[in-house]
Amino acid sequence: MGISLREPEDSDLPIFWQQLTDSELRQMAAVTRKYHYDRGHFDRHWTKVRSDPSVILRTVLADGAVAGHAAVFGPPSEREVTYVIGRTHWGQGIATAALAELIELEPARPLHADAAADNAGSIRVLEKCGFVVTGKSRCFARARDEEIDLVRLTLS
Template sequence: MISLREVHDSDLAVFWGHLSDPAAQHMAAVTRPYHYDRSLFDAHWARILADPAVLMRAVLADGEVVGHVSLYGPPEEREVTYWIAGAHWGKGIATTALTALLALEPARPVYARAAADNAASIRVLQKCGFEITAHSTVYAESRAAEIPDVALTLA
């Protein structure tokens, strides 16, 4: 069973394990400095957990924390992001979690981005009603290169 709950302090060590996984970083492509440095990670999470405008939830599969999902940004520019541990990819967890998160805040539009070659993430977003609205390039730190990416919108 997939469920969402508020993030607990004890989840952060689990999230660090997920975000610092090189295979997951490569798949996500666009990473930030906090994916590589635990002190930056801790500071980043302290900021986002203290921000009332961020809707952040831990994702649980049969009671185990397997990732997180969030909605952030100003009302007219809300964006989703999610991260599921690699051991749990391909099980429908991201789709179920994102669907549940979107039900908590029905305001639209909502935006998302994905590396153009991350077909699984794009499929998750499309299953949740997002449509590809733009193509561009972005620097992917985890790949040390410019890569194609897509912007998606849930109207």
């Protein structure tokens, strides 16, 4: 399968919205924001991140089809990665390939990522790309309506 990244296009946004509103994806990700639930917030969020030159934002393509998105964001000393791959594309190595390509675009180190402690798939993707668990905390997970364990992973 051919995995590639490209700049997001307006036509990607309905697919991203569909992915972010998938209840199973939300449950797995656990920590969600207003833009996962409200289309107006979603549109404002994407307008903001797409116009922010400090954000590296890419659409993830799998054999030419939009599979999700990935980004690097945050201040220079605290850069973080995030990615969302639609459920129909899970278990195919897409997230790992996309993240590996994304982190090549960002020279700053360290890079950080957070994942729900029970999200073994996401933790495995991050570890395959060189991230290691460097911390643990608790936070409120809106998608689960409860406090959860969170792990912090770092790529040095």
